Amino acid sequence: xxxxxxxxxxxxxxxxxxxxxxxxxxxxxxxxxxxxxxxxxxxxxxxxxxxxxxxxxxxxxxxxxxxxxxxxxxxxxxxxxxxxxxxxxxxxxxxxxxxxxxxxxxxxxxxxxxxxxxxxxxxxxxxxxxxxxxxxxxxxxxxxxxxxxxxxxxxxxxxxxxxxxxxxxxxxxxxxxxxxxxxxxxxxxxxxxxxxxxxxxxxxxxxxxxxxxxxxxxxxxxxxxxxxxxxxxxxxxxxxxxxxxxxxxxxxxxxxxxxxxxxxxxxxxxxxxxxxxxxxxxxxxxxxxxxxxxxxxxxxxxxxxxxxxxxxxxxxxxxxxxxxxxxxxxxxxxxxxxxxxxxxxxxxxxxxxxxxxxxxxxxxxxxxxxxxxxxxxxxxxxxxxxxxxxxxxxxxxxxxxxxxxxxxxxxxxxxxxxxxxxxxxxxxxxxxxxxxxxxxxxxxxxxxxxxxxxxxxxxxxxxxxxxxxxxxxxxxxxxxxxxxxxxxxxxxxxxxxxxxxxxxxxxxxxxxxxxxxxxxxxxxxxxxxxxxxxxxxxxxxxxxxxxxxxxxxxxxxxxxxxxxxxxxxxxxxxx
Amino acid sequence: xxxxxxxxxxxxxxxxxxxxxxxxxxxxxxxxxxxxxxxxxxxxxxxxxxxxxxxxxxxxxxxxxxxxxxxxxxxxxxxxxxxxxxxxxxxxxxxxxxxxxxxxxxxxxxxxxxxxxxxxxxxxxxx
Numbered sequence: 132x133x134x135x136x137x138x139x140x141x142x143x144x145x146x147x148x149x150x151x152x153x154x155x156x157x158x159x160x161x162x163x164x165x166x167x168x169x170x171x172x173x174x175x176x177x178x179x180x181x182x183x184x185x186x187x188x189x190x191x192x193x194x195x196x197x198x199x200x201x202x203x204x205x206x207x208x209x210x211x212x213x214x215x216x217x218x219x220x221x222x223x224x225x226x227x228x229x230x231x232x233x234x235x236x237x238x239x240x241x242x243x244x245x246x247x248x249x250x251x252x253x254x255x256x257x258x259x260x261x262x263x264x265x266x267x268x269x270x271x272x273x274x275x276x277x278x279x280x281x282x283x284x285x286x287x288x289x290x291x292x293x294x295x296x297x298x299x300x301x302x303x304x305x306x307x308x309x310x311x312x313x314x315x316x317x318x319x320x321x322x323x324x325x326x327x328x329x330x331x332x333x334x335x336x337x338x339x340x341x342x343x344x345x346x347x348x349x350x351x352x353x354x355x356x357x358x359x360x361x362x363x364x365x366x367x368x369x370x371x372x373x374x375x376x377x378x379x380x381x382x383x384x385x386x387x388x389x390x391x392x393x394x395x396x397x398x399x400x401x402x403x404x405x406x407x408x409x410x411x412x413x414x415x416x417x418x419x420x421x422x423x424x425x426x427x428x429x430x431x432x433x434x435x436x437x438x439x440x441x442x443x444x445x446x447x448x449x450x451x452x453x454x455x456x457x458x459x460x461x462x463x464x465x466x467x468x469x470x471x472x473x474x475x476x477x478x479x480x481x482x483x484x485x486x487x488x489x490x491x492x493x494x495x496x497x498x499x500x501x502x503x504x505x506x507x508x509x510x511x512x513x514x515x516x517x518x519x520x521x522x523x524x525x526x527x528x529x530x531x532x533x534x535x536x537x538x539x540x541x542x543x544x545x546x547x548x549x550x551x552x553x554x555x556x557x558x559x560x561x562x563x564x565x566x567x568x569x570x571x572x573x574x575x576x577x578x579x580x581x582x583x584x585x586x587x588x589x590x591x592x593x594x595x596x597x598x599x600x601x602x603x604x605x606x607x608x609x610x611x612x613x614x615x616x617x618x619x620x621x622x623x624x625x626x627x628x629x630x631x632x633x634x635x636x637x638x639x640x641x642x643x644x645x646x647x648x649x650x651x652x653x654x655x656x657x658x659x660x661x662x663x664x665x666x667x668x669x670x671x672x673x674x675x676x677x678x679x680x681x682x683x684x685x686x687x688x689x690x691x692x693x694x695x696x697x698x699x700x701x702x703x704x705x706x
Numbered sequence: 707x708x709x710x711x712x713x714x715x716x717x718x719x720x721x722x723x724x725x726x727x728x729x730x731x732x733x734x735x736x737x738x739x740x741x742x743x744x745x746x747x748x749x750x751x752x753x754x755x756x757x758x759x760x761x762x763x764x765x766x767x768x769x770x771x772x773x774x775x776x777x778x779x780x781x782x783x784x785x786x787x788x789x790x791x792x793x794x795x796x797x798x799x800x801x802x803x804x805x806x807x808x809x810x811x812x813x814x815x816x817x818x819x820x821x822x823x824x825x826x827x828x829x830x831x832x833x
Contacts, residue, residue, distance in 0.1 A: 619831075675763050685708045690760035692710040 140245045148236040152229035159225040163191045163218040170214050174205050195222025251311040252323040255287055264324045266315035266347055267338035268295040270520035270538035278546040280304040287324045289315040316346040326355045333359040335545055341369045352376045363541055365434050382544050384537040389438035395422045396446050401561050401569045407585045409543045417577045423512050425485025430471035430500050432457035435490045451479040471500045486512035494522050501529050553656040557632050560641045586661050592653045597671035604651055613645035617680045626666050628659030714757050721751040722817040729814050733807045734800035748780045765827045772820040779813035
């Protein structure tokens with residue numbers, strides 16, 4: 132219903148604007164044509180003749196639009212010419228009026244808005260493949276859209292800021308990402324964006340206002356009780372409210388970063404592997420960063436500071452806190468109520484500090500803390516919080532050991548949830564297994580891929596993704612992982628890909644062994660290179676290649692040679 | 707080495723060379739073109755088409771398609787020859803001869819495509 136009402140609104144605005152001009156045109160045409168048909172003329176021989184209605188209409192059409200083909204069908208009499216003059220002035224004025232109205236209409240902001248909404252709703256309805264809705268196209272939203280685009284996934288974007296939607300239109304995405312400038316908390320806009328469409332996979336809420344995020348979540352839950360919602364939130368009150376809605380994944384960038392920091396302290400290898408899996412350009416596979424566990428100083432006890440502090444305490448570190456307002460913090464070594472400056476850093480004991488967190492919500496303050504630290508204690512481990520994506524260049528130049536950029540952390544985590552949920556399960560599994568297993572996996576990946584960036588992809592053993600494998604398994608033939616990932620150019624070698632996990636129904640097989648036999652509808656998570664993905668896809672979809680990988684011999688393909696082959700075999704084993 | 711590849715490669719290249727042998731010469735001079743050569747080219751090419759039946763790979767489909775094109779063109783040329791054989795004492799008239807050789811020329815091109823695909827596929831598979 133909402134969809135048709137949008138169309139009604141557009142046509143209604145058009146009709147209201149064009150009512151006057153259309154009426155004027157009809158009247159002018161009627162007068163002109165009737166007059167022309169009634170006024171007597173004469174034919175080529177001078178006999179009296181009336182112009183037919185059709186000719187009058189033809190004449191008026193080309194006169195009113197200032198085309199002017201001349202006097203047809205015969206030369207006009209003076210009376211006719213007099214009327215023709217009237218016709219010309221009437222017609223031209225009426226047309227100018229109509230055209231002026233059209234111009235005014237297309238410049239009317241309400242009409243443009245209605246038209247944009249209509250176009251947006253139409254382009255969303257035309258989407259056949261799975262898509263995600265992104266509310267809020269700020270730093271995080273645009274990073275997420277870029278990430279979705281890298282995976283050839285479609286996003287539908289709503290943002291209230293017209294400048295952001297203009298920015299979206301200028302992006303060079305491979306896939307079409309429709310964008311609407313509207314308030315995402317209005318149900319009509321959510322429906323236009325496709326929350327009720329069956330191929331909408333999830334709604335990602337990333338606006339800056341926690342209140343609006345909560346409102347969008349509630350609206351969406353009412354409009355579509357089954358839709359998965361991912362919402363950025365870092366306030367306790369809103370998180371509790373969101374959790375009560377059900378099927379909401381809450382992305383708290385500060386918590387995520389504190390967890391990552393915890394991981395860097397207790398499991399540096401896994402932290403490093405995780406960084407490579409999410410393609411953090413600062414992580415190099417096999418070179419984990421070493422976070423020291425001496426005395427720490429946290430500058431700024433806001434949302435991020437609190438989370439960091441909690442995880443430090445959990446890992447047995449008692450940090451000194453510098454914050455103008457902080458008070459009564461359990462377990463802190465010391466609290467210094469001051470802005471972070473050279474003096475307060477010295478008072479906090481920077482001389483014997485192992486690490487510093489510059490975690491205020493002001494980028495400039497954080498950078499100046501970092502510069503003081505570089506001067507006072509150059510070998511301290513530094514963690515820097517970046518609030519604004521636009522300051523990237525300055526933060527790159529700052530040479531901190533770890534940079535938390537809330538938007539980047541959020542976008543990476545959302546992408547991980549949307550594109551490859553298995554990755555997080557895999558990382559959690561490795562965390563439980565300990566560093567040794569992780570070290571083995573890393574060294575195996577390293578020996579296979581080298582220094583190239585890790586590429587992750589998921590394959591399902593189904594007809595669309597792996598036709599040859601499905602055919603092979605349906606013939607009740609076994610296929611192991613090692614056989615599948617053999618290199619068709621050299622059977623001794625294997626492709627640059629390694630299976631991290633297999634999802635089989637409810638069962639999860641982590642780091643499957645080479646001999647693991649595949650089954651129909653398995654979902655495999657692979658890590659490797661893009662070339663490896665292409666080669667594997669070729670093997671999985673070409674029955675002859677797959678057969679060659681398993682048996683090691685090139686089977687005949689044509690009927691004749693297959694027949695000869697069968698005869699030869701039955702002659703060998705007459706049984 | 708794969709026996710099927712050897713046999714198919716042999717047959718397809720033989721078909722190409724026979725077609726070429728037929729096309730060589732002045733386009734409208736019947737005495738430059740031997741009808742036996744055309745007939746043998748048709749037979750060899752039909753065998754090549756038969757060998758590709760049943761191959762479900764993409765390259766196999768393409769090879770089958772191009773060898774079917776060769777069949778159609780060569781058979782069309784042979785049919786024109788049969789119809790116009792009695793136009794002059796020495797065979798088809800120059801105009802008809804030009805038609806026949808043009809058709810065989812088209813077949814030669816399609817044959818060439820088949821061989822190029824075959825060579826390319828063999829080079830890529832590197833086994």
